Amino acid sequence: MQHLDRRGLLGAALLLGAGAIRPARAxxxxxxxxAFIQTTGQQLVAAINDQSRDIAARRQRVAGVLRQAVDVDGVGRFIIGRWWRTATPQEQQEYLKLFEETLIRNLSARFGEYQGVRFSLGRTQQRTEDDVLVNTVIERPNSAPFSLDWRVGEIGGQPKVVDVIAEGTSLRLTQRSEYSSVIQRNNGQMAALLQAMRGQIQQLAAREQGR
Known part of the structure; x- marks a missing residue:
């Protein structure tokens, strides 16, 4: 599970992305x-850079942005793939809860690293009939700028991020492979992934408290 949080800020948080297979979208x-990416990005940057609040309050502010911007259940179900069908209802429920907590903790554990982060919009283009690719450039103090492409789709009548592409790599597909690998190494047991996710959350919480 050591690789599950390796990409840092917008890679981990906006693993955001990954909409599940669902009926055709508008x-x-x-x-x-x-405009959606502009607003969401500004909200995240404001939350990360807000030093007037303690870590817990900033984490809750970030959580609110993520819940509004992302279909967390759809994200989680896409990433778990075929293993969703073999999990018990109790395992499914716990997985979705842990998945959301992992997204939020991955961001809050890196508040210090991303203090002063900024972003700007680049080119926007229609990717397919039902989603759009929005390019952004992320800047941090003392670091080279990097590019992230956000796939945005209409879900339930609202724009949502459905994937993030970093350095040409789909983060939802990468995460899907990593989660599946954990389960496969443990004889197809969903419980193994849940245990690994609990451990990851504990590590992220300890990292947050230790700053």
């Missing part, structure tokens, strides 16, 4: 998708 408007 076509996403380019302008609306761009």
């Amino acid at each position: 076509q996403t408007d380019i302008g609306r998708a761009s």
